[in-house]
Amino acid sequence: MRSTAGLVVLPHLPIDRTSRVPLHRQIYDGYRRAILAGLLRPGQRIPSTRALAAELGVSRLPVLGAYEQLLHEGYLDGRRGSGTFVNADLAKQRRRPAAPVRRSARRTTSLTLEELGFRPFRVSSALDQFPRAAWARIVARHAHSMPAELMGYCEPAGYGPLREQIAEYLRTARAVRCEADQVLVVSSSQAALRICAAVLIAPGATVALEEPGYPGARAALAVDGAAMAYVPVDDDGIDVGALAALRTAPRAVYVTPSHQYPLGSSMTAARRMALLAWAARNGSWILEDDYDSEFRYVSRPLGALQGMDAHDRVIYVGTFSKVLFPALRVGYLVVPPQLWEAFVRARESLDIFSPTLYQLAITDFLREGRFARHARRMRDVYLRRRDVLLAGLERHCRGKLTVHNADAGLHVSAWLPRGVSDVDVVKQLEANGLTATALSTCYAAGAARSGLLLGFGGCEERALERATATLGRILAISR
Amino acid sequence: MRSTAGLVVLPHLPIDRTSRVPLHRQIYDGYRRAILAGLLRPGQRIPSTRALAAELGVSRLPVLGAYEQLLHEGYLDGRRGSGTFVNADLAKQRRRPAAPVRRSARRTTSLTLEELGFRPFRVSSALDQFPRAAWARIVARHAHSMPAELMGYCEPAGYGPLREQIAEYLRTARAVRCEADQVLVVSSSQAALRICAAVLIAPGATVALEEPGYPGARAALAVDGAAMAYVPVDDDGIDVGALAALRTAPRAVYVTPSHQYPLGSSMTAARRMALLAWAARNGSWILEDDYDSEFRYVSRPLGALQGMDAHDRVIYVGTFSKVLFPALRVGYLVVPPQLWEAFVRARESLDIFSPTLYQLAITDFLREGRFARHARRMRDVYLRRRDVLLAGLERHCRGKLTVHNADAGLHVSAWLPRGVSDVDVVKQLEANGLTATALSTCYAAGAARSGLLLGFGGCEERALERATATLGRILAISR
Numbered sequence: 001m002r003s004t005a006g007l008v009v010l011p012h013l014p015i016d017r018t019s020r021v022p023l024h025r026q027i028y029d030g031y032r033r034a035i036l037a038g039l040l041r042p043g044q045r046i047p048s049t050r051a052l053a054a055e056l057g058v059s060r061l062p063v064l065g066a067y068e069q070l071l072h073e074g075y076l077d078g079r080r081g082s083g084t085f086v087n088a089d090l091a092k093q094r095r096r097p098a099a100p101v102r103r104s105a106r107r108t109t110s111l112t113l114e115e116l117g118f119r120p121f122r123v124s125s126a127l128d129q130f131p132r133a134a135w136a137r138i139v140a141r142h143a144h145s146m147p148a149e150l151m152g153y154c155e156p157a158g159y160g161p162l163r164e165q166i167a168e169y170l171r172t173a174r175a176v177r178c179e180a181d182q183v184l185v186v187s188s189s190q191a192a193l194r195i196c197a198a199v200l201i202a203p204g205a206t207v208a209l210e211e212p213g214y215p216g217a218r219a220a221l222a223v224d225g226a227a228m229a230y231v232p233v234d235d236d237g238i239d240v241g242a243l244a245a246l247r248t249a250p251r252a253v254y255v256t257p258s259h260q261y262p263l264g265s266s267m268t269a270a271r272r273m274a275l276l277a278w279a280a281r282n283g284s285w286i287l288e289d290d291y292d293s294e295f296r297y298v299s300r301p302l303g304a305l306q307g308m309d310a311h312d313r314v315i316y317v318g319t320f321s322k323v324l325f326p327a328l329r330v331g332y333l334v335v336p337p338q339l340w341e342a343f344v345r346a347r348e349s350l351d352i353f354s355p356t357l358y359q360l361a362i363t364d365f366l367r368e369g370r371f372a373r374h375a376r377r378m379r380d381v382y383l384r385r386r387d388v389l390l391a392g393l394e395r396h397c398r399g400k401l402t403v404h405n406a407d408a409g410l411h412v413s414a415w416l417p418r419g420v421s422d423v424d425v426v427k428q429l430e431a432n433g434l435t436a437t438a439l440s441t442c443y444a445a446g447a448a449r450s451g452l453l454l455g456f457g458g459c460e461e462r463a464l465e466r467a468t469a470t471l472g473r474i475l476a477i478s479r
Numbered sequence: 480m481r482s483t484a485g486l487v488v489l490p491h492l493p494i495d496r497t498s499r500v501p502l503h504r505q506i507y508d509g510y511r512r513a514i515l516a517g518l519l520r521p522g523q524r525i526p527s528t529r530a531l532a533a534e535l536g537v538s539r540l541p542v543l544g545a546y547e548q549l550l551h552e553g554y555l556d557g558r559r560g561s562g563t564f565v566n567a568d569l570a571k572q573r574r575r576p577a578a579p580v581r582r583s584a585r586r587t588t589s590l591t592l593e594e595l596g597f598r599p600f601r602v603s604s605a606l607d608q609f610p611r612a613a614w615a616r617i618v619a620r621h622a623h624s625m626p627a628e629l630m631g632y633c634e635p636a637g638y639g640p641l642r643e644q645i646a647e648y649l650r651t652a653r654a655v656r657c658e659a660d661q662v663l664v665v666s667s668s669q670a671a672l673r674i675c676a677a678v679l680i681a682p683g684a685t686v687a688l689e690e691p692g693y694p695g696a697r698a699a700l701a702v703d704g705a706a707m708a709y710v711p712v713d714d715d716g717i718d719v720g721a722l723a724a725l726r727t728a729p730r731a732v733y734v735t736p737s738h739q740y741p742l743g744s745s746m747t748a749a750r751r752m753a754l755l756a757w758a759a760r761n762g763s764w765i766l767e768d769d770y771d772s773e774f775r776y777v778s779r780p781l782g783a784l785q786g787m788d789a790h791d792r793v794i795y796v797g798t799f800s801k802v803l804f805p806a807l808r809v810g811y812l813v814v815p816p817q818l819w820e821a822f823v824r825a826r827e828s829l830d831i832f833s834p835t836l837y838q839l840a841i842t843d844f845l846r847e848g849r850f851a852r853h854a855r856r857m858r859d860v861y862l863r864r865r866d867v868l869l870a871g872l873e874r875h876c877r878g879k880l881t882v883h884n885a886d887a888g889l890h891v892s893a894w895l896p897r898g899v900s901d902v903d904v905v906k907q908l909e910a911n912g913l914t915a916t917a918l919s920t921c922y923a924a925g926a927a928r929s930g931l932l933l934g935f936g937g938c939e940e941r942a943l944e945r946a947t948a949t950l951g952r953i954l955a956i957s958r
Contacts, residue, residue, distance in 0.1 A: 007848020009647075011856070012654040012782045039650040039786070055855070118627070127627040140835070148606040149597070151804040152937075168488075171518040176492040187666060187808075191830040203682055203703050219828040224682050227705060303491045307518070325630040327835035329666075349698040351670035356806035357618070357833055369486020376489075376534070458631075467841030 010055050011040060011216055023058055027066035035075050035086055037055040043088040118466030121429065121436040125322050125456030126381055131302045135324075135365065149358050152388045155349040158185025158332070160360040163365040166318075166332050174293060175303025176316055176334055184333040184343055185354050187321040189291060193254070195221035196315055198254050198346040199339065200225045200459050208250035210238050212442035212449075214261040217254050217289065230445040233260055237267030240274040252285040257305045258293040262442045262453050264405030266411045272305055279313040286314045292322045292409040294375045296384050296458075298440070312336035320362060322410070323375045333397045333458055382410065382457055385464060389456040392468025400475035401452070410457035413439065416450040420478045425452065428474045434467050483636060489534050502537055504804040506545035514554050514565055522567040525555070533631035553559040578654055594638055595892055599946030600908065600915040602890040603937030604801050610853060614803075614844065621839040629835050637664025637811070637825040644845040645797075645811050652771060654782025655813055663812040663822055663831050668770060668798040671812045672699035672733070675766050675794055678818065678824040680705050681730050687729035691921035691928075693740040696733050696768065709924040712739055716746030719753040731764040731904055736784045741921045741932050743884025743892045751784055758792040765793045771801045771888040774936075775856045776862050799841060801889070802854045862891065864943060868935040871947025878953035880931070890938035892918065895929040899957045904931065907956050908954045913946050915949045 013025065013030035034040045067084065071075040118124070122160040126194050155450040157163065163183040170176035186192045193216075201207055203225025209217060211230035218228065222346055223319075229246050231253070232239045256274070257267035267275075288305045306314040316334035323328075335343045347353075359399035363393050365371050386406055393401060393414070408410040411468075415420055428434050439451030456464055456469075492509035494502065515518045524530075528546055532539040546563065549555040556566040562829050597603070616738035636642065641661040649655035649662075658869025665671045672695075679685055688696060690709035697707065708725050711718045712733070733752070736746035746754075758765050767784045785793040795813035803809075814822045826832075829942070844850050865885055872880060879899075884893040895901055908915050918930030933950075935943055 005854050007853045009651045011651050013777055014781060017778055018621055034651075034654065037656065037786075038655075039656065041650070042646070042649070044651070124631065127630040130627075130630065132625065132630075133623070136622035139622040140615065142613035143622075144612070146611065146615075146806075148609070151606040151609060151806045152603060153805045166688040168520070168523070171520070171521070172488045172490050172513075175513065175516075175518055176515065177518065187830040190828070195831055222828070223703070299494055302493065307516075324660040326632045327625075327630045327832065329832070329834040349669070349701070350673055351808065351830070353808070354667075355808040355837060358834060358836075358847075370490045373486050373904065387896055 005239050008051070010052070011046060012310060015056055015058075018082055021064065024062035024065035024069075024363055027052075027056075027063060028069050030093050031375065032068055032075055033452070035090065040086045042086050042091045046084050046086065046087045046118050048084065050382060055372065061166070066073060078217055090379045097112075118458050119433060119435040119460045120463050121434050121452075121454045121456075121471075123453060123455035125325065125438065126378060126458055127325055130179055130296050130325055131370065131382055136363050137260075138361045139357065142357055142364075146357065146360070148410070150360070153201075154353045154356050154359070156353050157181075158183065158354060159363065160365040162359045162366075167334075167361050169366060169371070170304070170318070170334065172315070174290065177307050178316075178334045181304035182337065182340065183358060184335055184347055185349060186331050186333060187287060187351065187354050188321065189215060189317050189331040190220050191350065192287075193217055193287065193331065194318045195343060195346045195350060196252065196285075196317075197221045198350070199342045200285050202251075205251040206246065206248045208243055208246065208253040209444070210255060210260065211445055212253070212262055212439065213292075213444070214256065215290070215442060215444075218444060219295050221252075221287075228444070231441075233263060234471050235263075235265045235267070237265065237271040238275065239277055243275075249282040252287055254287045254289065255261065255305070256291065256292050258302075259296075259408040260439070261289075261291065262411075262413055262439055264407060264409065264411075266302065267305070269302060273309055276313065277303075277306070277311050279309075280311040284313065287317060288314050289317045291319060294323050294411065295382050296408040297378050297379075298407045299387060306334060312338065315339070323371065324362070324365070324380065324395065328362075330354060330358055330362060343378060385420060385456040385459065385461055386412065388456060388461040392465045393454075393471075396468045396472030397475055399469070400472070400473050401479075404451070411437075411453045411455045414452050414454060416452065416475075416478075418450070421476070422450040422452055425471075425478055426473060428472065428478075432470050432474070435468060436471075452474070486533075487524050487530070489526060489531070492535070493943070494535055494537075501541065503541035503544035503548075506531075506542060506940060507548050510545065510549055511554060513896045514569065519565050520569045521565050521847075523565045525563050525565065527679065538887060554806045565923055574924075578769075584679060592897040593627045597937050598912060598914040599935060599938045599942050600631065600913050600933045600935075601787065601859065602916065602932060603933035604804065604889060605857065605860055605864075605937055606804055609804055610849065613849060614703070614840070617840045617843050618836065621836055621843075625836065625839070627688065629839070633832045633835050633838070635823050635832045637658075637833060638835065639674070641838045641842040641845075644842055646852070646911070648811075648845060649783070649795070649797070649813065653769065654786035656786050656810065656811045657795075661813050661819065663826055664838060665810050665826060665831065666798050666808045666833050667800065668768060668810040669699050669809050670829065671798075672696055672766065672768075672824045674812065674822060674829060675764075675796075676702050677766050677829070678821045683726045684730040685725070687722055687725065687732040688923070689734060689739065690924055691741055691918065692733070692772075693735065694921060696780060697923060700731075700733060700766075707923070709922075712744070714742075714744045716744065716750040717752060717754065719757055722754075724755055728761055731766055732758070733768065734784070735768050735770065737769050738775075739888040740768075740770065741890075741892055741916070741918055743886060743888065743890075745781065745886065745892075746784070747783060749780070751787055755784070755788050755790070755792065758788075763792065766796060767793050768796045770796075770798060770811075773802050774858050774889065775887040776858075776863050776865060777886045791817065795816070802843070803844070803859065809833060809841060809843070810838055843906060864935040864938065864940055865891065865908075866941050867940040868933060868947065871944045872933075874949075875947045875951030876954055879951070879957075890916075890932045892936045893931050893933060894918075895931065895954075895957075897929070899929055899936075899954070901929040901931055904953060904957055907957075908950065910951050913949060945952040 049063040053063045078084045099446050163180040167180040167181050207221050208225045208229045210233045231243050306316040319331040402415045404413045406422045426438045437453040440448035528542045557563045633765045642659040645662050646659040680702045685706045686700050687708045687710050689712045710722045770868035785795040798810040881894045884891045905917045916932040
């Protein structure tokens, strides 16, 4: 019991040894005020008299005196036998009312498994398929054996061996031309884009984004005093003509060439060459977000845009959220050499460096080939799920929905008939326990097309098939 | 062997089934180009013919044909028996020269244990004293049992139970007035300040900082188009008169009231009241960085500034880096209710949320009382180390160095005689394997006083005592 009491946090008691107020009175006052102010809560355990006396470096006598008075006046309760507590009956005397429960706080406690990504049509990876046991063994091994020097501050650029592994992976699988010393490990692709914004975009500058595009990129690239230009995409990728016709040449353009978000197309070689030439001509930067390129279900004739660039104008952004899992919070950038120092400084001023344990674990996961094996296995899983989704859409939604692209990634993009509101359809899906994304929410500048993004990665085949039937029923009554 | 080869990352090969170029030729060309471009490196393993054929969904014949030609021409090497590799002899043929080794890359690989925080006088916690086994057990438990829904996206505000634990700890130990739904979990106090900057500071605004002050805060609070005002601190804390006399009332002021960085003083009650009144009058925000308040070696009459504030003008910033360890990357903010939504949005656009595993582990560490016990034990360790440092300075440096403050935290601040350059002394210490901080580097606006910050937390007593002797010798010959 004593050992438990010793684990209680020492309350903040403003003891002043130079004061003429006797110590027992100061201790009494300190507790009384803390309890009335709601700093100590009814039912909360407080230290034993012995522990408190030791902590304060005073004799036990004044502490005993103060506790006795507090017990007598009903502030404390010691009758439970196992320690001393703030009297649970005081609950109504708290001076400061509890803050109202806000949306985010409520969501924290009420999130169910389904809401967190397993609802059909939510764009998510299959977290239930992750090789958790093997991963946990690697994590546990490093947690147990982590040397003290790796518990301190690590390089802002990231753990050296991880950067080597990422560079080799990107060169091999994505034809990215890079060395390890161009790889910057960050906490997510969101953070990667924030760093791009911090380095490249000053007030007065223009950033170009795809329209429709990834809403998260808009938020990440927003800089006070900078302008956003939305450039249409077609099936070949971003419209480089429209980009070149902008009144102010953008300082940077954000693109998703491997798998356009949300529409799903892959940027053609011709469009890539045009984009790279435009960037070289204007001294603009290309931010290439290769967010889910590991999963592709048709042949892939083109690697990363970065690998085709002869002028070092591309900053490549990737993440482990899709192949591994989002709660890792590990992403990376490949930075042209001339920007390296500025990027490292920006990364350092953002949050200094990324947690070391996961960097060690991912290094092993890559080095031991587990990453490649898992990605390969998941591609097969996703391919089957995609096919179930497509078959279900064909069966239940024919004529009411046109699949636009299903070549890659974790979602299918589809058009709705003119006049059918995608936001309304999404609301009705929501009422049926299904979480899709309305295509129109991916447009920033208006003139949105109505459509749906239907995720299939995080959901089992039978649930997907059922979900397409529900969607069919909803579409049948949508005008 | 086959299982190993199956773990190799599939190289990016631009195979086009619609092309008239035969498949074996496309595979040959793909490899050849990738090798010549340095995407595949000499000695790197490539997939077996069987694995590649399966991956590409083609028969093994064209793959065998391509591999044979590549082996024949010396691009590949299969003689090792255990697989096929890019020929190691090709090392000199790489087209793109390796990028020059840059400073950060070099540092990654050469950092030794001592450089990473165990050198005497470096300001650091005692990472070797951390209860790693108990911590690793908690981490391993959560890694093994983490439910799939916690592997996905978590609340930007942080894991609910952790926010509850932090709120209780801050109320109890620091007299912070807060509810869990004001606690925002972030990746570090650095990130916390970045979020403050994003929400509170627009171009044209002024931010006030302590002079001398924490250089990391300057970097984190820098916003394009905003001005920095440096306000002197004396032994009572920041000079509120000087703050009030600034031509433009700052939108926010950054302070370290519990333990001023770098000088070490604690802000007096009178100064606190004046600062809070000033903030309420001007509608300014106070950013309270309580970075190492857990370690205090003299009585502590005052809790957090936040707890004394009746007008919700204080944003409280804390970190687990000092009591636990920096490689965790977990810090937190306590946000006034009226700013909550804006802070959550800014946090989300910065990096969405913090890694979940460590949030789970810290929750248990707090809940099980291990945090309190460890903090208490470390305070005793640090007290002994501080006393050894002070005794050594008295013995070896008397008359050449004046200790200014040693009341709290992990470092002692000391003045050097006028005319002695602290930067020179630090350089000489460095040459002797000792890493101190020159006080003058904490001044942003000139008129710096010469002094040293001598860390004692991360260094054993005997090494500290030896280090003071070295410092004494250096000071004896410094003019």
